Amino acid sequence: AQSVSQHNHHVILSEAASLELGCNYSYGGTVNLFWYVQYPGQHLQLLLKYFSGDPLVKGIKGFEAEFIKSKFSFNLRKPSVQWSDTAEYFCAVTTNAGKSTFGDGTTLTVKP
Amino acid sequence: GAGVSQTPSNKVTEKGKYVELRCDPISGHTALYWYRQSLGQGPEFLIYFQGTGAADDSGLPNDRFFAVRPEGSVSTLKIQRTERGDSAVYLCASKRGGGEGEQFFGPGTRLTVL
Numbered sequence: 001a002q003s004v005s006q007h008n009h010h011v012i013l014s015e016a017a018s019l020e021l022g023c024n025y026s027y028g029g030t031v032n033l034f035w036y037v038q039y040p041g042q043h044l045q046l047l048l049k050y051f052s053g054d055p056l057v058k059g060i061k062g063f064e065a066e067f068i069k070s071k072f073s074f075n076l077r078k079p080s081v082q083w084s085d086t087a088e089y090f091c092a093v094t095t096n097a098g099k100s101t102f103g104d105g106t107t108l109t110v111k112p
Numbered sequence: 113g114a115g116v117s118q119t120p121s122n123k124v125t126e127k128g129k130y131v132e133l134r135c136d137p138i139s140g141h142t143a144l145y146w147y148r149q150s151l152g153q154g155p156e157f158l159i160y161f162q163g164t165g166a167a168d169d170s171g172l173p174n175d176r177f178f179a180v181r182p183e184g185s186v187s188t189l190k191i192q193r194t195e196r197g198d199s200a201v202y203l204c205a206s207k208r209g210g211g212e213g214e215q216f217f218g219p220g221t222r223l224t225v226l
Contacts, residue, residue: 004154006154034214034215036217043203043217043218043219043220044155044203044205044217045217046214046215049214090154090155092154092155094215097167097168098143098160098162098167098168099157099160099168099170099171100145100147100155100157100160100215101157102147102154102155102156102157103154104152104153104154105152105153105154
């Protein structure tokens with residue numbers, strides 16, 4: 001069975017600080033990796049995804065993530081956060097058979 | 113085009129009652145997912161449809177939960193003999209095809225079992 005672990009439950013940063021959110025997964029086969037974001041009062045939306053190829057993927061709003069296969073990790077980064085990045089962030093893996101597993105999420109609070 | 117819609121947005125019911133939650137996916141999306149999200153947790157996989165058939169229903173917690181997608185479009189999640197522990201936000205997502213691809217999420221149905 002697959003599982004996803006997000007290391008930080010709540011992160012508080014000041015504007016312009018750098019962000020890194022950890023995500024590790026457990027699964028023996030090929031997976032597709034995703035980061036989703038949920039802004040206050042809105043529903044989940046895709047930030048970025050990795051299927052194959054370049055392990056460094058870039059998403060919307062300046063976010064990027066790096067897939068490190070040997071570490072089963074897919075950490076999310078942003079060099080300089082903004083107040084508008086305040087949201088909940090979810091890492092997810094989907095197998096080629098279609099089953100999806102999400103982490104428990106990290107709440108990011110950015111202080112203006 | 114329209115996104116994924118879910119109805120109702122809120123449902124309050126009493127313990128032991130039967131409820132149906134509806135999901136309208138994006139037109140043309142063949143894959144449809146149901147998740148349950150409790151406070152402080154990520155979406156928990158329940159079931160995945162590819163077309164009309166359930167490709168993976170391993171996440172359904174017990175036989176009180178059932179989902180259908182008879183025409184490969186709209187799906188209904190059915191919960192019999194509801195329990196207080198069923199209270200959660202039920203999310204639906206659709207995707208263009210199987211395997212790779214982004215899931216598009218609906219706003220969810222908040223179910224409260226009194």
